[in-house]
Amino acid sequence: MIKALLPIPSICGFTGVECWSHDENRVLSLRLSNFGLEGPFPRGLHDCTSMIALDLSGNRFSGPIPSCIAHDAPHLDLSNNSFSGEIPDSIANMVYLNVLNLEYNQLGGQIPERFNALRRLTAFSVADNLLSGPVPALLRKFPASHFAGNQGLCGAPLDECPGKGRGWVRIIGINNESSIGAAVGFVVGFVAAFYSLHWVVFSTRLRAYGFRV
Missing domain, CATH: 1.20.5 (Single alpha-helices involved in coiled-coils or other helix-helix interfaces)
Incomplete structure (x- = not known):
């Protein structure tokens, strides 16, 4: 008996997935906010080099943020999860990054000094994490509320660092x-x-x- 081969559904038809065109499975943006997803950062996203936006906010992802994510995506939102460990300084390689939202996680360590290279940033927040150390100079233009909830963070726009x-x-x-x-x-x-x-x-x-x- 010959079984009929069913067509493989295009990833572009999935909820939260937007592609560059319907003719190819090249992901333009992935917006999975509040989907109830959990577990570590999805490994398959490492190969999505064509994305311009990645939004995984409002889920239950945990573990470290990988050092290579979304490549040159201008929009990265990983807020309201349970990501831990340090913020990878490789994010500074995303030179076209406009939006970076990491608030409401369990990230520790310092904000990488290399973030001073992210000159296109128009929105940034790391509020309510476990961060410490001085705020990099380029990020001091953002309001203090975007750094609040990190007892160890210091420097403008927060209080002066101890030991000055x-x-x-x-x-x-x-x-x-x-x-x-x-x-x-x-x-x-x-x-x-x-x-x-x-x-x-x-x-x-x-x-x-x-x-x-």
């Missing part, structure tokens, strides 16, 4: 230590001289040929 005046404090500390050392040296020298004087006086009384101090 540490050099001045250190100088004062050294001066204080020097003063204390000098004072201790003076006291020790005075006590030593005092007892030496008494010892000489005592010795002169015992010796007929003693000398006066």
Whole structure:
């Protein structure tokens, strides 16, 4: 019995998938916000080099964000998930990135300094994560609310990073230590001289040929 071959459905017909054209399975954008998806970052997306937008927000994805995602996509939204680990600095290679939303995850470490290369960014947020360290200079143009909820983050537009005046404090500390050392040296020298004087006086009384101090 010969079975009829069913046509393979095009990925372009799936919900949340937009293709460049109906004639080819080249994904233009993938918008899967609030789909109830879970698990690690989908490996198949590594090969979607033609995408210009990736939105996985509002799901239950977990684990690290891979170092190579969406390549040159201008729009990347991974917010409201449970991604953990550090933010990969390879995202800085996405030179056409306009929107980067990583808020409401469990990301730790620092915001990569290489993000200063993302000069096309018009929207950025890492609020409510576990990040620490200074905010890169290029990102300081965004509101403080876009960095809120990270107890370790500092620098404009947030509070000044601790230790900014540490050099001045250190100088004062050294001066204080020097003063204390000098004072201790003076006291020790005075006590030593005092007892030496008494010892000489005592010795002169015992010796007929003693000398006066």
